[in-house]
Amino acid sequence: MIHGSPYEPFLPDGGRDLPGSGLLHVVVAGGGIAGLTTALALHAAGFDRVTVVESSRESRSVGAGLNLLPPAVRELDALGLLPRLEAGALRTRELRYYHRSGGLIFREPRGLGAGYRWPQLSIHRAHLQEVLAEAVRERLGAAALVTGVRVTRVEPLPDGRPRVQLEHRDGARRGRASLEPDVLVGADGIRSAVRAALNPGEGSPPWNGQLVWRGVSRMPARAVGSFMIIAGDDRQKAVVYPMLRSGNDVVVNWALARPADARDEECRGDWNRPVPVETFLHHYEGWEFDGVSVPEVLRAADTAHEYPMVDREPLDRWSHGRTTLIGDAAHAMYPVGSNGATQSVVDARALAHALALHRDPAEALAAYERDRRPATTALQLANRRLGPEVVIDLAHERAPHGFTDIHEVIPAAELAAIAARYAATGACEPTAVNQGSPYTVPLGALP
Ligand SMILES: Cc1cc2nc3c(=O)[nH]c(=O)nc-3n(C[C@H](O)[C@H](O)[C@H](O)COP(=O)(O)OP(=O)(O)OC[C@H]3O[C@@H](n4cnc5c(N)ncnc54)[C@H](O)[C@@H]3O)c2cc1C
Numbered sequence: 001m002i003h004g005s006p007y008e009p010f011l012p013d014g015g016r017d018l019p020g021s022g023l024l025h026v027v028v029a030g031g032g033i034a035g036l037t038t039a040l041a042l043h044a045a046g047f048d049r050v051t052v053v054e055s056s057r058e059s060r061s062v063g064a065g066l067n068l069l070p071p072a073v074r075e076l077d078a079l080g081l082l083p084r085l086e087a088g089a090l091r092t093r094e095l096r097y098y099h100r101s102g103g104l105i106f107r108e109p110r111g112l113g114a115g116y117r118w119p120q121l122s123i124h125r126a127h128l129q130e131v132l133a134e135a136v137r138e139r140l141g142a143a144a145l146v147t148g149v150r151v152t153r154v155e156p157l158p159d160g161r162p163r164v165q166l167e168h169r170d171g172a173r174r175g176r177a178s179l180e181p182d183v184l185v186g187a188d189g190i191r192s193a194v195r196a197a198l199n200p201g202e203g204s205p206p207w208n209g210q211l212v213w214r215g216v217s218r219m220p221a222r223a224v225g226s227f228m229i230i231a232g233d234d235r236q237k238a239v240v241y242p243m244l245r246s247g248n249d250v251v252v253n254w255a256l257a258r259p260a261d262a263r264d265e266e267c268r269g270d271w272n273r274p275v276p277v278e279t280f281l282h283h284y285e286g287w288e289f290d291g292v293s294v295p296e297v298l299r300a301a302d303t304a305h306e307y308p309m310v311d312r313e314p315l316d317r318w319s320h321g322r323t324t325l326i327g328d329a330a331h332a333m334y335p336v337g338s339n340g341a342t343q344s345v346v347d348a349r350a351l352a353h354a355l356a357l358h359r360d361p362a363e364a365l366a367a368y369e370r371d372r373r374p375a376t377t378a379l380q381l382a383n384r385r386l387g388p389e390v391v392i393d394l395a396h397e398r399a400p401h402g403f404t405d406i407h408e409v410i411p412a413a414e415l416a417a418i419a420a421r422y423a424a425t426g427a428c429e430p431t432a433v434n435q436g437s438p439y440t441v442p443l444g445a446l447p
Pocket of ligand 1: 029030031032033034035053054055056065066067068069149150151152187188189190191192193212214255307326327328329335337338339340341342343344
């Protein structure tokens with residue numbers, strides 16, 4: 001199974017005899033949200049020969065917070081993870097969009113209050129990843145998650161299986177090996193090596209000229225309210241929401257976006273660079289929404305991280321024989337609408353379901369792609385048009401200096417239609433979600 005020269009011991013048992021029932025061996029490139037959920041979904045569907053290969057030494061827990069929409073929470077609940085996730089998260093009960101002058105544009109209940117059977121969760125990425133990684137180790141064994149090993153190349157073998165080249169670095173020591181699994185899942189994020197192997201020449205993710213700053217602040221609960229804020233104008237935006245209660249304090253996630261200045265051009269290639277809050281704080285002075293002061297939130301942060309706002313062009317094809325893509329590797333989208341991680345979780349369950357129901361793995365991967373690619377492509381394109389946040393741009397366009405009654409600017413029906421259209425694009429309407437998971441594999445279904 002493994003070919004190393006010389007033999008390198010960084011994979012479990014050298015990959016020679018992966019434990020399991022003799023079913024497919026699936027290698028997952030990348031141990032982020034998509035990759036770890038894929039391993040858990042495969043296990044729930046009856047597959048136990050799964051190897052997640054993660055390039056970071058520790059399962060990666062960088063980043064700030066994110067919101068998981070009910071379709072993802074439903075799938076994580078089906079995997080038995082909801083209590084553990086909720087222990088380190090807050091339910092998102094309301095979302096409010098504001099004009100930068102302070103006027104409320106639109107508010108909508110979220111999660112249970114909006115009629116879903118599952119909540120929407122505001123959660124720190126580190127907590128989500130820890131819960132997923134811990135469950136992978138418990139259920140599939142510690143050897144199922146291999147860290148500090150990078151996928152460097154992928155090529156098809158004559159029998160249709162992929163050969164996956166791996167590299168392990170430990171200081172100056174470097175080891176190389178290859179695996180020849182039955183199926184390869186590229187869950188290695190927006191700069192995916194698996195995607196690059198399937199789409200040579202695609203290049204770097206395109207940048208739209210905006211910068212994003214993200215961070216986490218700890219503050220007294222009374223300073224931040226209990227709702228999620230998305231505010232701004234046609235140029236710059238701010239997102240602020242509490243994601244964890246800690247005594248009388250809350251841990252608050254925030255993300256800001258605005259066009260890069262000429263001096264920022266140098267950041268273009270940089271992905272996750274720490275910067276002082278003072279770099280951008282002045283752009284948000286005076287931003288206050290129903291008593292929540294954005295500058296106060298920013299000043300309470302230890303560090304901020306800066307990213308270029310990038311996504312990926314939708315692909316015509318994810319699956320090539322026995323190799324496919326999932327999560328950001330398949331459909332990285334701009335971070336509006338809370339759909340990136342949400343859709344990655346749904347992908348993972350859909351993929352495991354398809355592999356359980358089809359005898360031929362290549363047919364399974366094609367079926368998975370038929371199920372998931374249309375909706376995620378539509379979301380990628382919708383997010384380029386600002387997704388549901390377009391209400392902020394509309395309000396600014398029609399009332400640049402603010403308003404006394406938003407409904408004189410944007411009729412209530414128009415606001416509701418924008419939110420409903422976006423929810424339908426992501427198959428996130430309560431009626432669709434509440435039918436339950438379509439991805440639970442019936443007992444004895446494995447081919
Ligand atoms: C500002 C911002 C806010 C966001 N907010 C939300 C939100 O509220 N809700 C939401 O649903 N989504 C949100 N997202 C999107 C979400 O973060 C991503 O969609 C999600 O993390 C994708 O998960 P992934 O596992 O596909 O990719 P990643 O999280 O990028 O994980 C990929 C993993 O693969 C590893 N890797 C990379 N290359 C290799 C290799 N060659 N070999 C082995 N391993 C490799 C990486 O180390 C990493 O661990 C947001 C994104 C941003 C930037």
